[in-house]
Structure formats: C-alpha cells, structure tokens
Amino acid sequence: MNDALPTLLFPFERSLLETPRAGERVIFFGASAGLQLPPDFAADIQVVQGFRPDYLGLERAGFSVAPQAEGEGYDAALLLLGRHRRENEQRLAEALRRVRPHGLILAAGTKRDGAPGFTKRLSELVPLEDRLSKHHGIVFWLRRPARPDEAIFSGPARVTPEGYETAVGGFSDDGADPGSQLLADNLPSDISGSVADFAAGWGYLSLWLAKQPSIAAIDLYEAHHASLEAAKRNLATHAPETACDFFWHDLMSEPVARRYEAIVMNPPFHRSRAAEPDIGRALIGVAANTLAPGGRLFLVANRPLPYETAIASSFKHHGEICRDATYKVLWGRK
Structure with missing residues (x-):
C-alpha cells in the first residue's frame, strides 16, 4: 500500500494542506512495513495495521501501531487505499468515527487498485474538499462533518449460508473457499x-x-x-x-x-x-x-x-x- 504514499503526501509537499504539527494527533490507516514519513511530520502518529508482518515491521521501525483503531478526537486521519473496496469503506467509516469535528481526512490510492472509482462513489455520498491525480494515483480530502452519517459504509458483516462470519479484507471474505x-x-x-x-x-x-x-x-x-x-x-x-x-x-x-x-x-x-x-x-x-x-x-x-x-x-x-x-x-x- 505504500505505493500510494507519494500521492498521499503530495498536498502537503505543495502546501495545499498544512503538515501535521507537534502536539496534534493523527491516525494512519493502511500503512505497511517500510513506511517513511517526511521529517516535518511532527504530529503524534498512531498507525492502524492488522496484518501481522506489516505490524511487526512498523513496530520495529519505531511507530506506535495497533491492529485496530482505538481512541477518538484525532486531529486528522490518513488513509492508504488498497484493492479491497469494503476494507477501504470500513477504514473511511473508522476515520469518520475517530477524527474530531472538522478534522482532516485525507486518502490516496493507485489507479490500478480502483482509487478513481472509490473517489467518485464517495463524492456522491459526502462533499469532498478537493481531489487530485498524481503519481499514477488519486488523492482526495474532506473535513469530518460535525455529525457524520456513520452508516455510509457500515454494512453488516458477510455471513455464509452456514451462518459463519467472514472478515472484511481477509482471505475468502465472500464465503468458503x-x-x-x-x-x-x-x-x-x-x-x-x-x-x-x-x-x-x-x-x-x-x-x-x-x-x-x-x-x-x-x-x-x-x-x-x-x-x-x-x-x-x-x-x-x-x-x-x-x-x-x-x-x-x-x-x-x-x-x-x-x-x-x-x-x-x-x-x-x-x-x-x-x-x-x-x-x-x-x-x-x-x-x-x-x-x-x-x-x-x-x-x-x-x-x-x-x-x-x-x-x-x-x-x-x-x-x-x-x-x-x-x-x-x-x-x-x-
């Protein structure tokens, strides 16, 4: 997922958005092992990564990392979008829950992973502040509404005919393989x-x-x-x-x-x-x-x-x- 990192950082590099400052709290979804942030990212970063090899790599690199989102009132959320549409939706819903009112939500993904379609669908549900194409990807951002509709992407877990629950973003999430x-x-x-x-x-x-x-x-x-x-x-x-x-x-x-x-x-x-x-x-x-x-x-x-x-x-x-x-x-x- 770090393939989309240059696209995610582009608005900060061009001063379209203010780089997170010291004393601010940022929650980061989807980063994998090998993540490198610019030195001027001074905020406290909480990375959310549920894939164990990436979790371990991020932990070794010194990041504060957890397998699932925790806490509220973050000043901003960063999302690296992947191939799984439902997982992207779930992470965006988590960002809406975790970020303070009017806080920044910034997301980016590659075109080959379907980020343009995801961006278009989202823009029909919530107002986007802006979007850009860069580095073979799409980056967009919005401000967390004071009262977000958290049901936008919070569909029920998929259940097999036997009544078994699958996992969003995991192997065989549409039923038994x-x-x-x-x-x-x-x-x-x-x-x-x-x-x-x-x-x-x-x-x-x-x-x-x-x-x-x-x-x-x-x-x-x-x-x-x-x-x-x-x-x-x-x-x-x-x-x-x-x-x-x-x-x-x-x-x-x-x-x-x-x-x-x-x-x-x-x-x-x-x-x-x-x-x-x-x-x-x-x-x-x-x-x-x-x-x-x-x-x-x-x-x-x-x-x-x-x-x-x-x-x-x-x-x-x-x-x-x-x-x-x-x-x-x-x-x-x-």
Missing part, C-alpha cells in the same frame, strides 16, 4: 489429539475439525487480525465446547512453541498480485518442525503450485489424497 472445502471434504476421519490450523482465516477448517469428537484441541494461527477475530466469534458460536486457542501470528517470522499431532492448512500464495509459491514452501517447513513425531500435515493448493518437492524433503511419507480441476490435496507424515 473452494480449496478449503475440498480439503475439509477429504480429511481422514482418524485425525485426533491436538491439531493446528495454519493460515486459519475466519476458521472454516477449524469449524470442520471441531465436529470431530477425537480432536482434543484446536489452535488457530492467522496473520490477518480481523479474520482471527471473526474466527473467535465463529468458534464461540458454532463450537462452544471445543477447546481453542487463537494466535495472531506471522508463521514466516515468529516461532511456534507448541507441538501437534496434525496440522491442516490452505497456505496463502499471494502478498502482491503475483503468485509466490515460496510462501507455501516455507509454511510446509514450519509445519514439519511443529509436528510431533508421527504427526501429519494436510494441505490444499492450486494444482500448478510445486509443493510436492517441499513435502518430500520434509516428511518421511507423503502423497496426494485427491485433486479436481483447480486444486489438489496433499499429505505428509513425519
């Missing part, structure tokens, strides 16, 4: 003991596991904070008797302390637009190191992704359970 469904439908019935769900999302696989009486406990690991919070609510509602622990966790950089009899996962393979199979390969290695002797890994992946070699190098026994036109289900045993 077909790959996860294929994995759940083909998991063996003899999984038992303590089980982990890596890259758990809003908990679809864990909800299936919770139906198996032989499973003693389920630990969910997820890097997207809003997805993990949805998973907590889903398991509390639909599997209240199941012992679950929830970890907001970057499996690529943070160690896993516990050991498991089985791990299930639908590993992510995108951090940007291009497929990055190294993510899945790395998670296979993490799973192998986390399983107890004799423990089993079950994963689903797009058919072209080359995970068989990674499984073969980490597991004594391995194979394929099934595949369809798009996905394959693989397994490994230590």
Whole structure:
C-alpha cells in the first residue's frame, strides 16, 4: 500500500494542506512495513495495521501501531487505499468515527487498485474538499462533518449460508473457499489429539475439525487480525465446547512453541498480485518442525503450485489424497 504514499503526501509537499504539527494527533490507516514519513511530520502518529508482518515491521521501525483503531478526537486521519473496496469503506467509516469535528481526512490510492472509482462513489455520498491525480494515483480530502452519517459504509458483516462470519479484507471474505472445502471434504476421519490450523482465516477448517469428537484441541494461527477475530466469534458460536486457542501470528517470522499431532492448512500464495509459491514452501517447513513425531500435515493448493518437492524433503511419507480441476490435496507424515 505504500505505493500510494507519494500521492498521499503530495498536498502537503505543495502546501495545499498544512503538515501535521507537534502536539496534534493523527491516525494512519493502511500503512505497511517500510513506511517513511517526511521529517516535518511532527504530529503524534498512531498507525492502524492488522496484518501481522506489516505490524511487526512498523513496530520495529519505531511507530506506535495497533491492529485496530482505538481512541477518538484525532486531529486528522490518513488513509492508504488498497484493492479491497469494503476494507477501504470500513477504514473511511473508522476515520469518520475517530477524527474530531472538522478534522482532516485525507486518502490516496493507485489507479490500478480502483482509487478513481472509490473517489467518485464517495463524492456522491459526502462533499469532498478537493481531489487530485498524481503519481499514477488519486488523492482526495474532506473535513469530518460535525455529525457524520456513520452508516455510509457500515454494512453488516458477510455471513455464509452456514451462518459463519467472514472478515472484511481477509482471505475468502465472500464465503468458503473452494480449496478449503475440498480439503475439509477429504480429511481422514482418524485425525485426533491436538491439531493446528495454519493460515486459519475466519476458521472454516477449524469449524470442520471441531465436529470431530477425537480432536482434543484446536489452535488457530492467522496473520490477518480481523479474520482471527471473526474466527473467535465463529468458534464461540458454532463450537462452544471445543477447546481453542487463537494466535495472531506471522508463521514466516515468529516461532511456534507448541507441538501437534496434525496440522491442516490452505497456505496463502499471494502478498502482491503475483503468485509466490515460496510462501507455501516455507509454511510446509514450519509445519514439519511443529509436528510431533508421527504427526501429519494436510494441505490444499492450486494444482500448478510445486509443493510436492517441499513435502518430500520434509516428511518421511507423503502423497496426494485427491485433486479436481483447480486444486489438489496433499499429505505428509513425519
């Protein structure tokens, strides 16, 4: 999202807006690791970032960062818009709630991520003070109304036909992913003991596991904070008797302390637009190191992704359970 940062800062550079001063409070949505602000940004900056790797990077850089918005009465809000329209809408609604009356709300995004369309739609709902095109992006700003209509973008959470809540901006936020469904439908019935769900999302696989009486406990690991919070609510509602622990966790950089009899996962393979199979390969290695002797890994992946070699190098026994036109289900045993 920092691709849009030069566009966001342009109004300050050209003195179209006054740079935040010392003693002011600014809430910043959507900044990722590697964020660099000009030295004349003297205000206290509270960054909101719910993706664990970016959260950790921002924290290491010295920013005050939280996974969700907190507090009120900020003098301004800055927003870097991303590809997820509903997440952009949610952040703008949060800015309206958190900024003081008549405080500045400034947002920018790239044209390839749909910022022009988002700006046009917003301009039909609330008056914009100004907008500009710069650096292959769009920047716009407005003043927080004294009594904002907070219902502008505050639609209800999406719910699957089974009654499971998804998470805005997270994986498969429009319902159960077909790959996860294929994995759940083909998991063996003899999984038992303590089980982990890596890259758990809003908990679809864990909800299936919770139906198996032989499973003693389920630990969910997820890097997207809003997805993990949805998973907590889903398991509390639909599997209240199941012992679950929830970890907001970057499996690529943070160690896993516990050991498991089985791990299930639908590993992510995108951090940007291009497929990055190294993510899945790395998670296979993490799973192998986390399983107890004799423990089993079950994963689903797009058919072209080359995970068989990674499984073969980490597991004594391995194979394929099934595949369809798009996905394959693989397994490994230590």
